[in-house]
Amino acid sequence: MKGVFIPTGTVTYAIKGRNVLRENGYNAEIRRITGDLQGVGCGYGVFTNADLETAKRIFRLNGVKYK
Amino acid sequence: MIYLDNAATTGKKPPEVISAVNRTLNELSYNPGRGGHSPSVKAAEAVYSVRKKVASFFAAKGAERVIFTPSCTYSLNFVVKGIMHRGDHIIISSMEHNAVYRPVETLRKMGAEVDIAEVIFGDSEATVRSFKRLIKKNTRAIVLMHGSNVTGEIFPIEALGEVCNEKGILFVVDGAQSAGLIPIDMKKMHIDYLAVAPHKGMYAPMGTGILIANKDIPFPIIEGGTGSQSALPYLPEEYPERMESGTLNLPGIMGISAGIDFISKKGMDRMYRAEMGLVDRLYSGLKKIPNVQIYSEQPHLYKSLPVLSFNVKGKDSSRVAEYLNNKGIAVRAGLHCAALAHKRLGTVTSGTVRVSPSVFNTVADIDALLSAVKFMK
Numbered sequence: 001m002k003g004v005f006i007p008t009g010t011v012t013y014a015i016k017g018r019n020v021l022r023e024n025g026y027n028a029e030i031r032r033i034t035g036d037l038q039g040v041g042c043g044y045g046v047f048t049n050a051d052l053e054t055a056k057r058i059f060r061l062n063g064v065k066y067k
Numbered sequence: 068m069i070y071l072d073n074a075a076t077t078g079k080k081p082p083e084v085i086s087a088v089n090r091t092l093n094e095l096s097y098n099p100g101r102g103g104h105s106p107s108v109k110a111a112e113a114v115y116s117v118r119k120k121v122a123s124f125f126a127a128k129g130a131e132r133v134i135f136t137p138s139c140t141y142s143l144n145f146v147v148k149g150i151m152h153r154g155d156h157i158i159i160s161s162m163e164h165n166a167v168y169r170p171v172e173t174l175r176k177m178g179a180e181v182d183i184a185e186v187i188f189g190d191s192e193a194t195v196r197s198f199k200r201l202i203k204k205n206t207r208a209i210v211l212m213h214g215s216n217v218t219g220e221i222f223p224i225e226a227l228g229e230v231c232n233e234k235g236i237l238f239v240v241d242g243a244q245s246a247g248l249i250p251i252d253m254k255k256m257h258i259d260y261l262a263v264a265p266h267k268g269m270y271a272p273m274g275t276g277i278l279i280a281n282k283d284i285p286f287p288i289i290e291g292g293t294g295s296q297s298a299l300p301y302l303p304e305e306y307p308e309r310m311e312s313g314t315l316n317l318p319g320i321m322g323i324s325a326g327i328d329f330i331s332k333k334g335m336d337r338m339y340r341a342e343m344g345l346v347d348r349l350y351s352g353l354k355k356i357p358n359v360q361i362y363s364e365q366p367h368l369y370k371s372l373p374v375l376s377f378n379v380k381g382k383d384s385s386r387v388a389e390y391l392n393n394k395g396i397a398v399r400a401g402l403h404c405a406a407l408a409h410k411r412l413g414t415v416t417s418g419t420v421r422v423s424p425s426v427f428n429t430v431a432d433i434d435a436l437l438s439a440v441k442f443m444k
Contacts, residue, residue: 010295010308011100011108012131015115032103041298044100063129065305 003029004052006059007045007067014044020062026050043067069396069432074216074244074374074423076266076273078360078397084270087325090290091318099315100294100308111318117324118307121277125261125326126252128281135277137318139201139243140166142278145310146239146260147171147210149284155207155283160222162215162408166262167241171210186411189364191223198227204371214442217408217419218363219346219374221245228257237282243267244372246277247254247330248339253281260284270425274433275319284310327413330348342373345424345433352437353377362412362419366395374402376412376419379443384418387443391420396432398422 008014014030022030028048045066048055060065070078091113099114118130127133136142147170151157157174159167175181182201187193189266198209210274211229214221222238231238239260242251246261247268253261261279265271287302292314296303303309330338347366353359353375362376378386388400401418402409409415422436 009303010293011111012115012118013305013309015112016116021142030108032108034103039298040296043295063131 001047001049003027003047003049004055005045005047006021006052007032007033007043007053008065009040009043013065014046016062017046017059017064017066018048020058020064021046021048021055024050024058024062026055032039069111069426069428069435071422071428071432071436072397072422073425073428074110074202074267074403075399076167077268077270077425078192078426079425079427080272081270081325081329083329084272084325085319088272088318091321093378095317095321097317099317101292101314114315114317114320117320120324120327121279125246125263125279126254127261127279131306132280133277134280135275135315137316138151138276139241139262140276140409142262142276143167143210143239143241144170145288146262146280146284147208148174148288149286150208150237150260151179152207153178154180154205156203156205157208157210157255158182158184158201158206159199159210160184160186160194160212161411162186162217162220162222162405163210164216164241164243164408165404165406166243167210168407169210183407186220186222188218188220191226195223195226195230199230201234202230202234206236207236208239210239210241212241212243212286213251214249214372214374215405215408216244216374217403217412217421219244219366219376220364220370221249221370224258225256231259232257233288244374247326248335248342248372249369250335253279254316265323267324269323269326270329272319272324273343274316275323277323278310280310282292285314286416291311333426339373340368341426342424342428343368343371345428345430346371346373346375346422348430349360349375349422349437352433353440356437356441362414374421374423377416378417379440382443384420387420390443391436391439394435396436396439398436
């Protein structure tokens with residue numbers, strides 16, 4: 001799947017984020033942040049085929065915090 | 068043994084709860100949110116599904132505001148110690164459990180102002196007035212238990228929630244005795260923080276607690292690994308991880324889920340009415356025994372919980388409980404970890420005998436207790 005990755009930090013927001021994207025008709029899956037991508041250490045995020053702005057808009061609308 | 072100490076923890080757990088715990092240990096013994104591997108994510112998803120269920124059960128702001136703790140006492144400590152700044156004022160009721168009383172006394176030593184509002188038995192409006200009289204400019208929070216673990220009386224949460232909402236005061240509710248027995252709607256009742264003991268009225272395993280924090284907690288008292296943002300020397304800002312350092316009790320959490328399903332299947336109101344029927348029978352029976360003093364108000368639907376305290380005149384409560392234990396009946400004696408309540412009732416030296424049925428008790432259990440008390444020498 002081609003797409004974008006949105007770091008959420010915590011697994012709870014990754015699950016919530018994936019769920020709301022799927023509810024909106026997009027493919028989405030949880031991924032672990034394997035490296036220290038943002039200087040904060042490990043974490044989680046959502047990989048989705050939605051475009052970045054759409055995914056962020058859906059997150060904001062549903063109270064999903066992202067980095 | 069006839070077990071009538073369900074206000075401490077429900078003595079019989081439903082088979083569904085036991086199965087859920089066993090299934091988790093057998094099939095899902097992975098650390099939730101502590102790795103990128105599928106089992107860990109699967110466990111995290113299971114936890115998230117329970118957060119959603121709990122949030123819906125209590126009309127919470129969202130699944131991420133549901134925090135799992137080791138007990139309701141931890142939940143209350145987390146919130147009471149986590150929201151107060153030096154110089155803030157907090158008001159608690161004269162019936163609070165030590166899980167509230169002791170933390171606020173510690174806060175007092177650290178510079179907080181603490182007041183105790185007198186609960187007026189059987190008069191909700193007067194109780195609310197007691198709280199209102201104590202509100203000051205620096206009042207940060209009010210803490211009130213939903214129902215007494217000593218007398219069973221239900222306190223005016225909704226009315227006090229409105230007062231807190233109007234005045235911008237944080238409202239903390241101890242739902243240890245009421246959750247699972249009567250509905251708690253955080254939104255409707257303007258509850259900012261709800262502490263729950265799922266191993267009581269929700270029939271979950273011991274070692275479980277819930278804190279629902281609709282508002283933030285600036286000062287978490289436990290810090291440690293959260294499975295994310297581990298390079299930082301401080302906790303993540305996001306809930307619930309901010310409040311859940313360390314490995315979660317996944318078997319217990321799945322037990323909470325099964326407990327909610329059990330209540331939903333049986334019907335909360337039906338269960339509550341059945342238990343209240345037993346307490347009503349107990350109250351009527353004890354009234355006929357001349358040397359018995361009852362400390363609870365006459366049981367009344369949605370004004371009291373299925374908890375009743377009494378004493379046999381001239382006898383220490385622990386002696387009565389010991390006698391009943393020898394007759395095969397388990398009840399609780401003493402102060403029930405609620406010294407404030409006993410000061411209010413005038414029973415600090417004697418304690419009380421507390422009886423608390425669950426949905427698994429029967430009329431025969433109550434009649435056996437009444438008969439034993441009647442013939443006690």
